[in-house]
Amino acid sequence: MHQAKAKASQRKLRTDGKPEIQSLDFDAIDDIRDEVVSQCAAICSGWLLAFCSPEGVGRWANTINASDAKYKRACVWIKPDAAPQMNGQGPAMGAENFVVAWCGTGYAKWNAGGKRGVYTHCTNAKDRDRRHPTEKPWRLMAELINDFTNPDQLILDPFMGSGTTGVACVKQGRRFIGIEKSERYFDIACERISAAQREPDMFLSSKKTQVGLFDAEAAE
Missing domain, CATH: 3.40.50.150 (Vaccinia Virus protein VP39)
Structure with missing residues (x-):
């Protein structure tokens, strides 16, 4: 979860000719x-x-x-x-x-x-997705997952954003449920998690089953 700033009433303009800063x-x-x-x-x-x-x-x-x-x-x-x-x-x-x-x-x-x-962890790693304004590095989330959870445990992210926690769960052999109210970010999350499932971490046991975002077993 994260604490985001409330929407600004106006867009902030840059003076250097580069794109405007979006709220x-x-x-x-x-x-x-x-x-x-x-x-x-x-x-x-x-x-x-x-x-x-x-x-x-x-x-x-x-x-x-x-x-x-x-x-x-x-x-x-x-x-x-x-x-x-x-x-x-x-x-x-x-x-x-x-x-x-x-x-x-x-x-x-x-x-x-x-x-x-x-x-x-750096915020701008080469493999950053860059489609969400507060995207966390997946390596940061993977380290937290390893420190605070055990393999095959179920992790809930009620503010999923673009799905970085879900990507880290796939790579670390955890089950995952994500909730996101933005349809755009939800679709991005599904895309990223599905891609991670197609390329599981090489260090995970082949006996571990990667659970899909919509897999009914994840809710049990």
């Missing part, structure tokens, strides 16, 4: 955060991860603590190739946060031992 075509999660956390806590038996701005960490933590989930920590995704801020009015953003909560019973369990919650 994000989806709304902020602020209005539905309580419901999202409540529903996820009710159906999830493992970890809940939500990407957000540094300013949003406290809001997510407060909402999680008011639910049946257990807030654990705010982690950080370091972006070595983040865009610079050229107006001289302050430092550029070089990282993005995500909060981590445990929705299961008993003690929380993860696979990364004493690893710190710091993940370093």
Whole structure:
């Protein structure tokens, strides 16, 4: 999940002759955060991860603590190739946060031992799809999947976007359910996940079955 900025009322114009900067075509999660956390806590038996701005960490933590989930920590995704801020009015953003909560019973369990919650991945890798404005690197999502889930577990992304989490699930041998309200991004996600299924990760066991986005077994 991610926290997107609300739509701007006007388009921002560039002065260098390059294409105009487009507003994000989806709304902020602020209005539905309580419901999202409540529903996820009710159906999830493992970890809940939500990407957000540094300013949003406290809001997510407060909402999680008011639910049946257990807030654990705010982690950080370091972006070595983040865009610079050229107006001289302050430092550029070089990282993005995500909060981590445990929705299961008993003690929380993860696979990364004493690893710190710091993940370093470039945003503009050569294999980036580039059709969604807040696309995450699939290698980042694959690392998170390996740290927080086990092979063949079912992962839900209720804000699927262009399907990067689904692509990473295919490559890491996890089952996946994705939800996306934008028909355009949904179609892109289906295309990308289907392509990943045709080219499974060479290091996965051949006995593992890659589950389709619409496979009824994924909902069981």
